Amino acid sequence: MSTMPSNASQPVLSVEHIAVHFGGLIAITDMSFVVNQGEIVSLIGPNGAGKTTAFNVITGFLRPTKGEVRYKNTSLSNLKPHEVTSLGLARTFQRTSVFQSVTVFENVMIGLHRRSRSTLLDTLLALPREGRAEAELRSLAHELLEIVGIARRADELAGSLSYGDQRLLGVALALATDPSMLLLDEPVSGMNATETARFMELLNKLHGRGMSILLVEHDVPMVMGVSDRIVVLNYGRIIAEGPPAAIRGNPEVIRAYLGEGASRHAAH
Amino acid sequence: MKRLVPYIALAAFASVPLWLHDPYLLNAFITTGILIVAAMSLNLLLGYTGQLSLGHVAFFGIGAYTSALVSLGFDVELIGGIRVVHEPWPVWTGFVIGTLVAALCGYAVGKLSFKVRGAYFVIVTISFAEVVRLVALNWVELTQGPLALTSIPPMTLGFPGVGYLDFYSKQSNYYLVLAVLVVSYIVIQRLVYSRVGRAMIALKENESLAVSVGIDVTRYLVLAAIFSAGIAGAAGSLYAHYLKIIDPDVFAFLYTVTMVIMVISGGKGTLAGPIVGGLIFGFIPVAARSFATPEIQWILYGLLMIIIVFVLPKGIVPAVEKWFSAPNTSVDPEPLQAKMHDTP
Ligand SMILES: Nc1ncnc2c1ncn2[C@@H]1O[C@H](COP(=O)(O)OP(=O)(O)OP(=O)(O)O)[C@@H](O)[C@H]1O
Ligand SMILES: [Mg+2]
Numbered sequence: 001m002s003t004m005p006s007n008a009s010q011p012v013l014s015v016e017h018i019a020v021h022f023g024g025l026i027a028i029t030d031m032s033f034v035v036n037q038g039e040i041v042s043l044i045g046p047n048g049a050g051k052t053t054a055f056n057v058i059t060g061f062l063r064p065t066k067g068e069v070r071y072k073n074t075s076l077s078n079l080k081p082h083e084v085t086s087l088g089l090a091r092t093f094q095r096t097s098v099f100q101s102v103t104v105f106e107n108v109m110i111g112l113h114r115r116s117r118s119t120l121l122d123t124l125l126a127l128p129r130e131g132r133a134e135a136e137l138r139s140l141a142h143e144l145l146e147i148v149g150i151a152r153r154a155d156e157l158a159g160s161l162s163y164g165d166q167r168l169l170g171v172a173l174a175l176a177t178d179p180s181m182l183l184l185d186e187p188v189s190g191m192n193a194t195e196t197a198r199f200m201e202l203l204n205k206l207h208g209r210g211m212s213i214l215l216v217e218h219d220v221p222m223v224m225g226v227s228d229r230i231v232v233l234n235y236g237r238i239i240a241e242g243p244p245a246a247i248r249g250n251p252e253v254i255r256a257y258l259g260e261g262a263s264r265h266a267a268h
Numbered sequence: 269m270k271r272l273v274p275y276i277a278l279a280a281f282a283s284v285p286l287w288l289h290d291p292y293l294l295n296a297f298i299t300t301g302i303l304i305v306a307a308m309s310l311n312l313l314l315g316y317t318g319q320l321s322l323g324h325v326a327f328f329g330i331g332a333y334t335s336a337l338v339s340l341g342f343d344v345e346l347i348g349g350i351r352v353v354h355e356p357w358p359v360w361t362g363f364v365i366g367t368l369v370a371a372l373c374g375y376a377v378g379k380l381s382f383k384v385r386g387a388y389f390v391i392v393t394i395s396f397a398e399v400v401r402l403v404a405l406n407w408v409e410l411t412q413g414p415l416a417l418t419s420i421p422p423m424t425l426g427f428p429g430v431g432y433l434d435f436y437s438k439q440s441n442y443y444l445v446l447a448v449l450v451v452s453y454i455v456i457q458r459l460v461y462s463r464v465g466r467a468m469i470a471l472k473e474n475e476s477l478a479v480s481v482g483i484d485v486t487r488y489l490v491l492a493a494i495f496s497a498g499i500a501g502a503a504g505s506l507y508a509h510y511l512k513i514i515d516p517d518v519f520a521f522l523y524t525v526t527m528v529i530m531v532i533s534g535g536k537g538t539l540a541g542p543i544v545g546g547l548i549f550g551f552i553p554v555a556a557r558s559f560a561t562p563e564i565q566w567i568l569y570g571l572l573m574i575i576i577v578f579v580l581p582k583g584i585v586p587a588v589e590k591w592f593s594a595p596n597t598s599v600d601p602e603p604l605q606a607k608m609h610d611t612p
Binding site: 059061080081082085086090091093097098099100101102106109110111113114116118120123124126130134137173174176177 | 463
């Protein structure tokens with residue numbers, strides 16, 4: 001281990017032989033892959049391939065039928081979602097998910113839940129520590145809104161934001177938990193080209209800070225552009241894995257996405 | 269201006285015994301005040317976590333009985349011939365213990381039922397209230413059953429060496445209730461405007477998202493149940509020592525319904541809602557007594573409730589707040605923006 005030049009290839013997240021059955025439906029079969037420290041890995045595949053299901057398993061929202069997920073060598077098997085979050089693993093949701101009826105700023109304040117050092121007693125007795133903790137959270141909240149680029153919207157109701165801005169707020173909420181790894185479920189779906197470009201910038205910024213990222217996305221150019229590695233899922237099974245260049249030319253991937261005819265066409 | 273409202277209201281209520289000497293009306297203020305405290309406690313659960321406790325009166329009754337029994341003393345024989353004898357303790361310890369026992373019951377009910385939430389929580393709370401009522405009715409040796417616990421001493425605050433205060437008069441009881449109301453209000457306010465309250469609101473709004481940012485659902489729901497039940501228990505204790513008599517009817521479903529009506533009409537999830545709703549529904553019987561029989565009073569009660577819910581579905585307080593802030597929002601460029609979005 002000490003002979004490794006850097007920790008860049010240390011797996012932080014390892015998914016080991018996961019299977020998920022919903023009654024008779026097999027959503028995932030024997031899925032194994034790793035995400036290394038600081039990597040951006042994309043999980044792609046056609047609709048219904050099992051990507052969101054994989055996210056739900058990793059983040060503790062769903063118990064797998066078989067297999068285990070480990071994060072930084074801790075097994076996540078028996079953890080509840082909020083416990084997974086406190087290990088530094090944060091997620092966003094495929095369907096836009098913000099606290100609709102409170103302001104953007106309050107959303108992030110909620111997201112900062114785990115970051116406050118005030119106790120129940122501080123709160124009830126209005127001790128000085130409570131005031132300091134709250135002031136600290138407020139400045140963190142402003143910072144996060146700056147990072148994702150929606151600080152101008154701070155006082156608006158989250159539900160009144162544009163679709164793209166709600167997606168960004170979702171990312172701010174995940175970032176508020178101070179994660180070391182982010183799981184993003186189709187973050188740019190519904191964003192226009194400018195918003196997508198801005199989002200890719202954000203992703204690169206986070207990547208630059210050493211954040212490990214697992215990305216589910218249908219936007220193929222974006223996936224090819226940002227990913228270190230790509231894992232391709234079809235009918236709950238991993239059919240290919242590798243750097244973008246290798247995935248692009250993989251006949252099985254093309255077949256999965258475009259059907260038989262297209263793959264024969266591509267092979268010629 | 270808005271920040272001053274609570275202080276103005278407090279000053280106004282503090283002045284009531286100075287100019288109001290009619291014992292009937294003062295009594296109405298006191299009993300309404302006690303019910304308002306109970307409604308405030310219900311609001312913490314219903315308004316902030318979104319959980320409907322339809323057995324909330326159980327905590328109120330438990331506080332009342334516990335406080336009364338601690339201050340009256342009792343002598344009961346348990347199964348196996350074990351006798352438990354309790355000598356009367358100072359009344360204020362009854363208040364404290366009543367509050368704590370109710371809070372403990374809140375903890376138990378919360379732990380048991382929040383795993384299954386929603387409709388199940390409603391059912392568990394109703395059943396809990398009914399079980400407690402049956403215990404109060406049938407454990408005659410402890411509670412006197414339907415004969416009621418009588419001669420409950422009035423609240424006394426004793427400080428050895430300093431002297432003591434007792435609450436015999438209506439005036440003093442009025443101030444006692446007002447003091448408990450203010451403390452409860454502050455406790456709820458502190459909770460709601462902190463990370464605890466934010467966690468509760470998050471759970472009500474979007475549970476999956478709340479959990480994904482690291483909020484422990486069970487912890488915050490149980491915490492809300494503990495505080496809610498404890499405050500209801502404190503109200504129950506005030507009730508017992510004010511009326512000096514309690515029977516199993518304190519567990520009547522009607523009281524829970526009254527609390528729910530107070531919270532919903534005033535505005536759930538607002539600090540002032542239960543107070544406004546409580547004053548209205550606490551004083552309807554008073555206002556109507558000169559011209560209506562009790563049956564008619566109940567019909568009026570129901571009608572008013574229906575009208576409020578239809579006209580102001582969010583309750584009175586949110587409607588008033590919106591009305592006061594309306595001049596600002598109406599000059600907002602909102603309609604303009606909407607128009608711009610419409611144009612292709
Ligand atoms: N809770 C559930 N109960 C039953 N079946 C489910 C459940 N969740 C997902 N499925 C099924 O599992 C399969 C995988 O779904 P999943 O949502 O993981 O796909 P996905 O790859 O995220 O697709 P998309 O790209 O459309 O988001 C689908 O066939 C889906 O219908
Ligand atoms: Mg999906």
